[in-house]
Amino acid sequence: xxxxxxxxxxxxxxxxxxxxxxxxxxxxxxxxxxxxxxxxxxxxxxxxxxxxxxxxxxxxxxxxxxxxxxxxxxxxxxxxxxxxxxxxxxxxxxxxxxxxxxxxxxxxxxxxxxxxxxxxxxxxxxxxxxxxxxxxxxxxxxxxxxxxxxxxxxxxxxxxxxxxxxxxxxxxxxxxxxxxxxxxxxxxxxxxxxxxxxxxxxxxxxxxxxxxxxxxxxxxxxxxxxxxxxxxxxxxxxxxxxxxxxxxxxxxxxxxxxxxxxxxxxxxxxxxxxxxxxxxxxxxxxxxxxxxxxxxxxxxx
Amino acid sequence: xxxxxxxxxxxxxxxxxxxxxxxxxxxxxxxxxxxxxxxxxxxxxxxxxxxxxxxxxxxxxxxxxxxxxxxxxxxxxxxxxxxxxxxxxxxxxxxxxxxxxxxxxxxxxxxxxxxxxxxxxxxxxxxxxxxxxxxxxxxxxxxxxxxxxxxxxxxxxxxxxxxxxxxxxxxxxxxxxxxxxxxxxxxxxxxxxxxxxxxxxxxxxxxxxxxxxxxxxxxxxxxxxxxxxxxxxxxxxxxxxxxxxxxxxxxxxxxxxxxxxxxxxxxxxxxxxxxxxxxxxxxxxxxxxxxxxxxxxxxxxxxxxxxxxxxxxxxxxxxxxxxxxx
Numbered sequence: 098x099x100x101x102x103x104x105x106x107x108x109x110x111x112x113x114x115x116x117x118x119x120x121x122x123x124x125x126x127x128x129x130x131x132x133x134x135x136x137x138x139x140x141x142x143x144x145x146x147x148x149x150x151x152x153x154x155x156x157x158x159x160x161x162x163x164x165x166x167x168x169x170x171x172x173x174x175x176x177x178x179x180x181x182x183x184x185x186x187x188x189x190x191x192x193x194x195x196x197x198x199x200x201x202x203x204x205x206x207x208x209x210x211x212x213x214x215x216x217x218x219x220x221x222x223x224x225x226x227x228x229x230x231x232x233x234x235x236x237x238x239x240x241x242x243x244x245x246x247x248x249x250x251x252x253x254x255x256x257x258x259x260x261x262x263x264x265x266x267x268x269x270x271x272x273x274x275x276x277x278x279x280x281x282x283x284x285x286x287x288x289x290x291x292x293x294x295x296x297x298x299x300x301x302x303x304x305x306x307x308x309x310x311x312x313x314x315x316x317x318x319x320x321x322x323x324x325x326x327x328x329x330x331x332x333x334x335x336x337x338x339x340x341x342x343x344x345x346x347x348x349x350x351x352x353x354x355x356x357x358x359x360x361x362x363x364x365x366x367x368x369x370x371x372x373x374x375x376x377x378x379x380x381x382x383x384x385x386x387x388x389x390x391x392x393x394x395x396x397x398x
Numbered sequence: 399x400x401x402x403x404x405x406x407x408x409x410x411x412x413x414x415x416x417x418x419x420x421x422x423x424x425x426x427x428x429x430x431x432x433x434x435x436x437x438x439x440x441x442x443x444x445x446x447x448x449x450x451x452x453x454x455x456x457x458x459x460x461x462x463x464x465x466x467x468x469x470x471x472x473x474x475x476x477x478x479x480x481x482x483x484x485x486x487x488x489x490x491x492x493x494x495x496x497x498x499x500x501x502x503x504x505x506x507x508x509x510x511x512x513x514x515x516x517x518x519x520x521x522x523x524x525x526x527x528x529x530x531x532x533x534x535x536x537x538x539x540x541x542x543x544x545x546x547x548x549x550x551x552x553x554x555x556x557x558x559x560x561x562x563x564x565x566x567x568x569x570x571x572x573x574x575x576x577x578x579x580x581x582x583x584x585x586x587x588x589x590x591x592x593x594x595x596x597x598x599x600x601x602x603x604x605x606x607x608x609x610x611x612x613x614x615x616x617x618x619x620x621x622x623x624x625x626x627x628x629x630x631x632x633x634x635x636x637x638x639x640x641x642x643x644x645x646x647x648x649x650x651x652x653x654x655x656x657x658x659x660x661x662x663x664x665x666x667x668x669x670x671x672x673x674x675x676x677x678x679x680x681x682x683x684x685x686x687x688x689x690x691x692x693x694x695x696x697x698x699x700x701x702x703x704x705x706x707x708x709x710x711x712x713x714x715x716x717x718x719x720x721x722x723x724x
Contacts, residue, residue, distance in 0.1 A: 132520040191710055198458060199713045201520050202648055205641060206705035213698040330531075333524060368546075372535035375528030382525060383513050 104363045110247040112355020113254035117309035118332035119347035121302025127278040127342035128298050134204035137329015138211035139303045143310025144320045146173040151227040166229045174304040181303025182296045215322030223321045226314035250312045331374040338381050340391020413566035421559040436626045438666045439561030440619045443568045445646040445662040447615035453652035454576050455608040456588030458523040461530030462616050462643045467635035468506045469499030469617025470624035474551040492555045496621040503617025504610045511606035537632040548631035556626035568615045651715025660717050672697045
């Protein structure tokens with residue numbers, strides 16, 4: 098029983114990170130109807146932004162500290178948001194009217210580019226992510242060991258989710274996003290500047306991915322330029338599982354994938370860990386292709 | 399650009415005869431180049447068979463390396479049951495093992511094909527990617543074929559005749575297929591699925607058969623690969639490998655068999671050329687005159703940028719000389 102609870106807590110922490118990445122996939126898909134394959138690599142860049150910022154920040158704010166960690170979080174999110182907009186403007190925008198397959202292949206190209214450029218500039222070997230957050234002694238509740246970093250992951254994820262919900266539901270820009278996602282042409286006719294909305298969506302998604310990258314690096318402190326591939330793919334599966342285009346669905350999907358994966362590697366075999374997300378994907382697409390919380394789309398000619 | 403099929407059978411027989419002749423003289427070819435030639439032949443089979451799925455039928459498979467892995471392991475396990483055989487017997491066993499590998503891969507293709515009935519575009523891409531990864535993870539966990547350590551194949555039976563003979567057969571079968579009355583259905587599914595369905599074409603059947611046929615040839619290529627390298631690991635069939643085949647199809651132009659063959663040749667030779675360039679840099683004086691060592695270090699970055707630029711400027715592929723008549 099204790100072990101099960103322990104696995105659930107570990108799974109929840111992993112799941113929250115996947116949920117943050119999945120939100121970026123689902124938002125972009127909701128608006129542009131395409132998979133931004135490079136999203137997992139933005140997650141990687143977020144972790145590396147934190148890695149290179151940490152020594153610079155440490156010169157005027159002592160690390161590890163909460164204030165220093167907050168600055169690193171904020172700066173990495175801003176850097177990745179700008180990068181997300183840049184990728185969208187350079188690679189995807191010229192292709193908006195082209196067939197979806199062309200855009201998908203371009204996205205794969207961008208993803209490969211970020212990975213190889215990362216290997217070239219950062220080096221291909223693993224790097225140890227610095228301690229940017231003070232760790233409190235491990236809490237023992239009912240003989241469960243709860244790492245303070247895991248609590249931070251949960252808390253930050255929850256805050257970001259609430260913030261995102263506020264942006265999407267209560268602000269002008271959020272309303273514009275929902276309008277474009279519902280019907281881009283009609284939204285444009287009503288005076289919504291779709292280009293700005295699309296760029297904003299990319300910025301928002303990339304910022305969340307950067308936050309996820311740093312949370313991941315705090316918990317699993319070894320980073321490398323290819324670290325984004327698997328979490329990226331799993332987060333995409335999470336987005337599909339929850340119903341792609343649906344924000345609460347993406348969060349729910351991330352948690353489910355994270356928990357399932359941890360349980361499988363804990364009780365069955367850790368070597369099957371990477372296959373479980375895809376197995377879930379295939380099952381969900383066979384049983385309920387619109388996802389757990391998604392609405393069924395009617396195909397129009 | 400489509401192959402002229404009027405003389406296809408003659409061409410096929412000619413190609414097979416030529417392959418046989420070259421094989422007799424393959425002793426005189428530098429083994430390094432011989433192995434690169436095998437790679438070219440194997441990649442032609444893979445690219446042309448993937449072209450049936452991604453190019454002609456307009457589906458998007460990112461799991462071709464998975465089918466290749468199924469064929470490679472099946473054929474390797476079968477031939478490892480045999481000891482030393484004479485030339486004639488080994489040919490028979492090898493052909494049987496390759497066909498068995500192809501059939502196993504075709505079964506895997508059927509398994510992938512069934513869920514694709516209701517999926518399109520990017521969903522399909524990710525599911526095929528997932529299937530490829532699942533195949534890899536399963537192979538990693540099967541201890542009798544070495545798990546993650548890899549599996550060594552005893553016989554190096556792959557030669558020029560088998561590689562290019564089978565490549566010629568693949569090109570012939572797929573080119574004849576898409577140009578037949580039956581094969582028009584693939585192109586109809588590609589051009590407009592809804593319209594095709596309205597015209598009474600069983601789109602599901604065409605999509606699944608594209609997957610099964612494509613997977614069959616990928617399996618055969620896997621068998622050839624296993625008996626050329628004689629050592630296979632699950633990691634060698636990862637999704638980066640699948641992407642490499644997709645890039646060949648895109649570079650050649652989707653649904654353009656000749657272009658795809660040229661792209662497969664080009665992309666197999668390119669890393670060797672860049673390696674040569676990096677080697678030349680080691681010679682004193684050369685690096686000063688032609689400072690090109692960065693090409694070796696950045697070749698994968700160039701490769702990915704090429705893909706992006708190609709999509710932005712020439713999405714029909716490098717070798718699309720004229721548009722298909724509609």
